[in-house]
Amino acid sequence: MELAPQTLTAPLIHNILSQLPSHQTVVTGRTGIKLILQAIKEELNGVFLLPAYLCSSVLQTFQEEKIEIAFYNINSDLSLDLMHLIKQVENLSPQGIFFINYFGFPVAKKVKEALLNLKKQCWLIEDCVQGSLVEATHPVVGKIGHFSLTSFRKYLPLPDGGLVINNTQHTLAYLPAILSKFVRYRLFGKFLRYEFIHHYLNSSELEEIYLNLFAAAERELDTQTPMQGMSEISQDLLKRLNLSDAMERRRSNFLSILQAFTETPKLQSLGVPLIAQLPEGVSPLVFPLRVREKKRDQLRHQLQSQNVFCPIHWHLPQEVQVTEFPEAHQISKEILSLPIDQRYTKDDMNSLIDQLLIAYQNI
Template identity: 25%
Template sequence: MREIGSEFMMDSFKRGKNEYCYLTDYPKRYVLSGRTGLYLIAQELQVEGIDSVSLPAYCCGSMVAPFIEAGFSVSFYERYEITNSKAILIMDYFGFLKEETALFAGQCREAGLRVIVDATQTAFSRSRSYDSADYIVVSYRKWLDCLCAAVYSQNGFITQEYTKENTVYVDIWRNAAKKKKAYLETGNGDKQEFLDLYGKANHMLGEDYIGFKASDSEIERFENADSQYIREHRRSNATQLIDGLHGKLNLLFKSLSDEDCPLHVPVVLKQEWRTELRKSLIKNSIYCPCHWPVDEKYPHQKTRFHDEEMSLICDQRYTEDDMKNEIEEILKVIS
């Protein structure tokens, strides 16, 4: 049985034309990671005298960290509600677009807030919320082996462009991705070795992400990814999971709209059941993450999803047979 999920190995996508290199025609900068991009946006807002931001309660600690480290006051919202902060971050989840999100972005803009749209989870979609954004940030390493992110600014950038690169982090991660590819394709090597390298690289990114541009080689990888291939495979795989599990698991999204490109297929189940299901899947080499563990280092507002969400794998690395296997292993546990 082959592995499903976990970190991307080297060459996790087909090369071709990327029709999603530009989500809008706003001025754009490539940076190292999504949190690097959020820190850049915080710097831009500070020049305007803005030092408070409201984030969705259901978010990752890595989205909170850049604003805290930039000295911002951070608050949280659970529903589509305009807060007293001077800036607000808005996002859709797991690649599924909601009309309410776009309408809320427009309302926030009309109310005079600086609107940040985190498009990381909708990187291969066209959302109407982008039209209302002052800033858009999108990280691509969640979608393929590509260590870069992008920041868009509707009115251009005030701050100086980043010039340094975090070459040590990139080299360690690339080494891990190459070793994983060799291990999965030939059986050669030590699995723990590349897992340790991934861990080292990800820890390094968490500790040192501010002020880095993306390297030319990583930008080239993104700009030459076949976006049609990515979209078609993710949509097909997600549809297979949804159809196979509908009525058996609590799916957050039960269908795809024309523009949706799923990052994952999220399900919600009681925390103890989630733990049992994940353990069983791991025994069968299926690695489904939970989004997101609460990071106690930073302010947060816990939601039920933090404890009950699990993300099913549907990305372009996998075939119809892989999805069938994922469904079968899930049904063994929940039936």
């Protein structure tokens, strides 16, 4: 008996999902990529183009499916280098193009038009894993690709979960919801982290345990991409979240930091915002900053000493050669992602700005 794809029924996003032709849950974003590749693999007999600025987890799925890849360039502001992409298409005649809406921001209008034109001759996979696909009634991303995907765990307090949007006649394989090791590690780690932060159990032992659980979860993913649907626990948690409120908080926090950089010369000396505008409908994942004068790692260390933890999106995989893509590597060396998620208020953003200035003075 053929099983129907696992879909979401969370009432807070039902209106959005009802507009979609077909969708299926996945446990992680990389699961979604692999699910898509498996659905079209029989039609692939050439190279797939990927952006030079990406994380290693994207590469993992193509490598597991033994699909040949090549890269196209990304500009200094993370916009897609359209001239280089077109050149790669002309030279390589790719079977597919994978592109990313970085930090929840859609590609520029001219890029969208070019991609829609390229869609006539090759597969397009649109990566929306960093937000803006399900938070708004009319999403600003996810409208270009034959397939698009997101990863709820990147921007919501869930141990796992994501979504693949299928705009084709191809059938996606059924993925059962399994409470795997990865999900259990993430779930237990989140419980312990909550105790650590909210109940003031400021114990180095407790901190070490939950950090080890998160690390163990990532090792599970890095070993092999899990082919499972979103866990029932995360589906239930999703039903209780107000995604619209989360989006508005993220937008407000982003604008607070952007305004501070606009008005504060010392912050301008520290770094340059990678994205200096906030279009309607965008639910930004973080506030991406390019730190000046090769001081990114020093600044990050100083912020950690103040209990401000800023991720790096991303350390580039070795397959992206620095000689061929120097700009992507330069961004990777300078980028720092300032936290702006829905847990934080305007007062928290003001505090973050103060901590940035203190850290800057100490480097």
